[in-house]
Amino acid sequence: MKFTPDWSPIEQELAQIWLNAPDRQAVTEAAYEIDRLLTRDPLNAGESREGNTRILIVEPLAVYYDVILDDHRVLIWQIWRWGA
Numbered sequence: 363m364k365f366t367p368d369w370s371p372i373e374q375e376l377a378q379i380w381l382n383a384p385d386r387q388a389v390t391e392a393a394y395e396i397d398r399l400l401t402r403d404p405l406n407a408g409e410s411r412e413g414n415t416r417i418l419i420v421e422p423l424a425v426y427y428d429v430i431l432d433d434h435r436v437l438i439w440q441i442w443r444w445g446a
Contacts, residue, residue, distance in 0.1 A: 363434060365400060365429070366401070366436065367404075367427075368436060372438055375440075376393060376441055379443055383422075392423040396438075400436045404416070405429055414429065415428055421445070422444055422445065425438050426441075
């Protein structure tokens with residue numbers, strides 16, 4: 363079963379991270395990998411947190427997200443540079 367990652371709540375933050383990054387290619391690759399992992403198996407990607415929230419770290423990025431099973435959607439609601 364495939365899921366659809368929804369980046370819309372954090373698109374501006376991701377763009378700002380990319381614009382400020384000295385390693386833009388690494389940020390691009392991490393975002394692509396996050397998208398790939400959350401499309402395939404979001405319930406086993408990352409680690410669980412309180413409630414329905416999970417965290418996924420793909421350096422140099424980290425995201426918080428919720429899996430919405432009924433819609434086969436993954437809501438990515440926070441992003442930041444990991445280790446920054």
